[in-house]
Amino acid sequence: MKLQFSLKYLIFSLFIFLVEVLIATKLSNIFFVRAYLGDVIVVMLLYTFVKSFVKMNDQKLILGILIFSFAVEFGQYFHIAEKLGFRAGSLIYIVIGNSFSWIDNLCYAIGCLILYLIVRLTNRDGLASTPNP
DSSP: OEEOOOHHHHHHHHHHHHHHHHHHHTSTTSHHIIIIIHHHHHHHHHHHHHHTTEEOOHHHHHHHHHHHHHHHHHHHHTTHHHHTTOOTTSHHHHHHOSOOOHHHHHHHHHHHHHHHHHHHHHOOSOGGGOOOO
């Protein structure tokens, strides 16, 4: 793992973030898109955001994002946002969430699988196969 800025990944991150905002604000009445597609895409947002600042093994990063996503979701089961004292409706409360769903975990896994396949098919910098020392 090495700190390295990537404008390409930052632009991808901004684009995916705008798509997430669009889903949350304008497409919220389309249940499938709001409930499932947003969760599939959010792992891609995390991936591109991390890759904006860190050069590291893609497979390890995707696995780490999947574990992180599961941890956040299981935190929702225990209402961690409330227990940490965040007010309902605050930005951090919305980001953490407060409603556990097994389907969300499935969506994160699907998103990571799609991300893994995209990385494998478009890997130009050799990171997916390069072991970390």
